[in-house]
Amino acid sequence: MSAVPETASLVTAGRVPASSRPLVRLNGVSKTFSNGTIALKDMTLDVGQGEFISLLGPSGCGKSTALRIVAGLGEPSSGSLDWPTSEHNAAGQPEPEISFVFQEPTLMPWATAFENVWLPLRLKGLPRKAAEEPVMEALSMVGLDQFRDAYPRELSGGMKMRVSIARALVTRPKLLLMDEPFAALDEITRFKLNNDLLRLWQRFGWTVIFVTHSVYESVYLSSRIVVMASRPGRVVSDLAIDAPYPRDEAFRTSPVYNEHCRHTSAALHAAMDGGEHL
């Protein structure tokens, strides 16, 4: 990965404590689908600025639903979302700079890597020339500046995912929402992208909400893990992972890591035994 100019000097040595000013607050958010499924029930969560939060839970516990509600894709059935620190647009809607990384790369197959990353800026009216610099910067953050003219079909699964991440980064979001972004990747690629993500997060001081099935991945990445249970989807425990950053491969084998994994696993099992599960 090439060096990136330190334009965003948001480098945070010590993380901002979660309690001070939450970026977003979920107030008793519930979501019932038209077929009667209660995907989320009374979810309350403060997402502090600069936190790396993982939503961990069994399949169908409403992780994606929660993430989509935060992203503004679908309204909650009851409860509300507060953005205490964000500006509001003309319609009175909060307009935090949010980016979403889907489980699949979700690239436009007819567009090159460059054009895919350009998309969010293009939709804001930025022409190709003016977008050149931010797009190339985002591509080099994920190590793909050499592949700017490649079409998605010419890229491997991991590379496609990195293009998708570059597209999320190009708007310089405050809040990055990731829905099992690495679930389909092999372990080696996943570890590498985990490290890349952590480094970028530290450098730019984003807030991240990261959905995952994997206890190990969530412990490695997160400053905080929110464990959810299903039917109805709800939060059952909220664990702080207070191991210091930067974390690297040595952390993966450390006793502290193992201890956190054991603890988190236990919380997850308790959550699954509490509700029905598959």
Add this chain to the structure above:
Amino acid sequence: MTALDPANGAAKEASPASVQHNDTPQPVPRAEEASDRLMRLIIPAVMLGLLVLLWAWYVSAYDVPHYILPSPWRVAQSLVNDWPTLSSALLVTLKITFMALGLALAGGVGLAIIMTQSRWVELAIYPYAVILQVTPIVAIAPLIVIYAPTTQVAVLICAFIVAFFPVLSNTTQGLKSTDHNLLNLFEMYGASRWQTLRYLKLPAALPYFLAGLKIAGGLALIAAVVAEFAAGSAGANSGLAYRLLESQFRLNIPRLFAALLLLSLTGVLIFALTSAVSHLLLRRWHESAIRREN
């Protein structure tokens, strides 16, 4: 640039250094590809030559009268001698076919866009498009001849009606098959309706549209011929179909064959043209236009 170009086609995780490494030409597949391309030209050409020889041999060996089956030579002669008549008829047929195709493309794509923007319009219009399509064009042609100012316009309308539907239904299908995740993405980034249409729905519909175009191209020619049969046009402004019938009445079979030959060549030309357009537009990204490499 082909999809095989290793400079941007490296389909594996590669560091920049190894990309440059791969940049040397790979002679084996290239040579194979070239000979493959040559064979694709040579084999059909040889086949054609053999068939013409067989035809010529059959006609002379069995002394077939030329008003039943003319020799290839007589057909060629007729093609040259009757060229003034045939070429003007060909021009008429080409003009009608391509005008019908152009109108069908504009109308089909336009209506598809309107229908996918508004459910009401779709409900109001689509059933009638289907009815128009399923009613045999030969049955509507006599009516159209009565209403249209000239026979040529009548033929044009018939060809348009037939070519229009595949474009409409394919494009509609394409516009509706956009990836939902991409739609969500566009919504999240606050894309306007127009932006979503332009950057997402239209490109996503392109392969469907092009499949419709290929069908419509062939159908436009068929309809132009059938409609001319049904309309019974005559005189200076008539197309190849009329010349064909006329040759039959006069038992000028060599000319009938010559007209037929021109019609099939036109069909082949349209097919080649639409296929080339489709390949050019899809070659970089769509599975249908890319050679499998594994």
